[in-house]
Amino acid sequence: MAFYPEAELEAIDRLVRVAGLIGVALMISAMITGAPWLVGWATTVLLTEYGMSLVELPVIDRRAPLHAAVLFLMVEMAYASLERRAGVGGFPGGPVSEVARLAVFGLAAFGLTALVLLLASVPLAHGILIQVAGVAAAAAVLATLILLVRQRA
Amino acid sequence: MIRTASPRLRTFAVVAVLGLIGGLAAGRPELAALAAPFAVLLGVGLAVSHDLGVTVDVRLDRDRAVEGEEVMLIIAAGTDPPASRLDFEVDVPPGVVIAEALHGGGRPVEVHDRILVGFKSVGAVPNRLHVRLLCKRWGAHRIGFVRIRSRGAWGLFTYVQEIPLDLHFKVFPETAALRRLLRPVETRLGFGDRVSRQKGEGLEFADLRPMVHGDDPRQINWRVTARSRGVWVNDRHPERNSDVVLLVDTLSEPRGGVELTLDLAVRAAAGLAAGHLRRNDRVGLISFGEPLRWLQPGMGDVQRYRILDTLMESRSRSQMYWRGVSAVPRRALPAKALIVGLSPLLDERAINAFADLRGRGFDLVVIEVPAEPFVAEPATPDEVVARRIWILQRDATRDRFLRHGIAVVRWDPEEPFQRAIAEVEAFRRNAMRALA
Numbered sequence: 001m002a003f004y005p006e007a008e009l010e011a012i013d014r015l016v017r018v019a020g021l022i023g024v025a026l027m028i029s030a031m032i033t034g035a036p037w038l039v040g041w042a043t044t045v046l047l048t049e050y051g052m053s054l055v056e057l058p059v060i061d062r063r064a065p066l067h068a069a070v071l072f073l074m075v076e077m078a079y080a081s082l083e084r085r086a087g088v089g090g091f092p093g094g095p096v097s098e099v100a101r102l103a104v105f106g107l108a109a110f111g112l113t114a115l116v117l118l119l120a121s122v123p124l125a126h127g128i129l130i131q132v133a134g135v136a137a138a139a140a141v142l143a144t145l146i147l148l149v150r151q152r153a
Numbered sequence: 154m155i156r157t158a159s160p161r162l163r164t165f166a167v168v169a170v171l172g173l174i175g176g177l178a179a180g181r182p183e184l185a186a187l188a189a190p191f192a193v194l195l196g197v198g199l200a201v202s203h204d205l206g207v208t209v210d211v212r213l214d215r216d217r218a219v220e221g222e223e224v225m226l227i228i229a230a231g232t233d234p235p236a237s238r239l240d241f242e243v244d245v246p247p248g249v250v251i252a253e254a255l256h257g258g259g260r261p262v263e264v265h266d267r268i269l270v271g272f273k274s275v276g277a278v279p280n281r282l283h284v285r286l287l288c289k290r291w292g293a294h295r296i297g298f299v300r301i302r303s304r305g306a307w308g309l310f311t312y313v314q315e316i317p318l319d320l321h322f323k324v325f326p327e328t329a330a331l332r333r334l335l336r337p338v339e340t341r342l343g344f345g346d347r348v349s350r351q352k353g354e355g356l357e358f359a360d361l362r363p364m365v366h367g368d369d370p371r372q373i374n375w376r377v378t379a380r381s382r383g384v385w386v387n388d389r390h391p392e393r394n395s396d397v398v399l400l401v402d403t404l405s406e407p408r409g410g411v412e413l414t415l416d417l418a419v420r421a422a423a424g425l426a427a428g429h430l431r432r433n434d435r436v437g438l439i440s441f442g443e444p445l446r447w448l449q450p451g452m453g454d455v456q457r458y459r460i461l462d463t464l465m466e467s468r469s470r471s472q473m474y475w476r477g478v479s480a481v482p483r484r485a486l487p488a489k490a491l492i493v494g495l496s497p498l499l500d501e502r503a504i505n506a507f508a509d510l511r512g513r514g515f516d517l518v519v520i521e522v523p524a525e526p527f528v529a530e531p532a533t534p535d536e537v538v539a540r541r542i543w544i545l546q547r548d549a550t551r552d553r554f555l556r557h558g559i560a561v562v563r564w565d566p567e568e569p570f571q572r573a574i575a576e577v578e579a580f581r582r583n584a585m586r587a588l589a
Contacts, residue, residue: 036160064183109190120182138173148199
């Protein structure tokens with residue numbers, strides 16, 4: 001029985017690796033075939049892989065901002081590459097401004113994720129109320145996004 | 154413009170939703186934090202996105218050009234609100250390529266095949282884009298649409314609008330100037346550059362004969378008259394014009410790469426038409442296919458453009474229905490006309506029609522546009538044998554024509570067309586000599 005948690009962790013670790021490989025394979029396929037929808041699937045799988053990897057961690061992952069920045073940049077670069085290949089104009093400006101834009105986006109993603117983690121790690125009283133407020137805030141964010149998408153798309 | 158969500162928007166939405174829900178469900182703030190940049194960008198992008206109105210005016214600077222020349226397509230586009238960038242996809246017809254695209258100020262715009270990338274719109278006031286279209290192949294061309302694309306803020310939306318157009322322009326085949334032309338056996342009564350075989354008033358000396366009542370005294374040959382009894386006058390050959398009918402075979406066309414036998418035949422026909430019209434001959438045209446088209450022989454620049462316009466519409470179609478050369482009205486095939494057939498000699502109907510014309514006594518010349526370079530090389534032994542049989546059959550057809558006194562000359566596209574004309578003339582000279 002003492003080995004059971006260790007065996008379970010090993011299985012999760014294996015799952016994480018498999019998910020990571022699938023995510024990378026999907027991204028490579030997207031780049032080879034030029035199919036933008038594969039980028040979405042690859043991102044989802046990589047996000048799931050990161051979520052599974054957190055199971056092994058008892059504390060808050062301090063590398064999360066780095067993960068966020070890398071994931072964000074990967075998605076942006078994949079779409080920029082596919083759009084360029086398809087002859088669809090990218091963002092205005094030349095390659096320098098494109099690199100600058102990506103750098104700013106990466107830094108912003110890093111900073112935003114770090115800020116959210118910092119706020120999440122602040123110990124607050126009234127546990128259940130804070131939980132409810134958190135759920136409400138998340139629901140509000142999702143509802144706003146859904147509303148905006150329905151209005152604009 | 155029609156706004157559609159880009160794949161980026163869907164991915165951002167999925168990551169934001171999964172991250173937030175997953176973070177809440179698993180109690181891990183890292184997932185929600187990871188989704189935060191995606192959610193923020195999605196929210197801001199959606200909030201600042203707006204409808205994009207576009208006004209476009211597209212026109213051509215001219216509607217006629219010669220192969221190798223350029224036609225300018227001018228696109229004036231304005232957007233409300235100003236778009237950072239517009240991309241245009243132009244419905245460039247086959248045989249025409251985009252050589253260059255320039256902003257009104259002279260700055261180049263990136264060109265990918267038929268897509269122009271990076272046009273700067275300055276807002277509601279239209280900004281001009283000059284697109285140089287290089288006409289590589291003759292034909293009656295049409296630009297059917299211009300598709301405009303733009304991307305919204307943060308790349309979350311794509312705006313697309315297709316502007317239907319109906320811009321027509323004609324590209325005439327480039328014709329080599331022919332120094333020597335075919336000499337028709339018979340001439341007409343009209344004045345021209347050709348020395349007639351008949352005797353009458355003209356410049357070229359023909360013969361001497363005793364003067365008869367009614368002769369012009371200025372024609373008296375005093376030198377001969379002084380040495381002989383009686384008065385002698387000069388006979389002269391009058392300068393007349395001829396009827397030339399060009400017969401372009403569009404019944405069959407072996408395709409191979411860009412160069413086609415029909416291309417070559419049309420270029421040759423255009424060159425011949427221009428040359429004969431310059432010499433005041435009457436030139437007619439029969440596009441020998443289905444539908445059968447013809448132009449009565451005529452003179453001048455108007456006729457030249459009529460011929461070119463008809464040649465532009467030459468298309469090879471494989472048709473079973475065939476009315477034959479008897480469907481051509483008599484006035485399109487004048488009795489003393491020189492008929493110049495331009496054909497790859499592949500279709501039996503065309504071959505029979507040439508024989509039929511010769512049988513009716515027309516002065517006929519066939520310039521063969523060789524089909525062999527456009528046919529794939531044989532790969533298997535069976536194909537090698539089939540190819541040899543085919544070549545022998547073609548040789549037999551040529552011999553059949555030669556036996557009937559029809560000049561058949563193969564025009565090697567690598568050689569100037571003038572050479573084929575010279576060969577035809579040499580054959581006809583020899584044939585005349587043999588007949589005499």
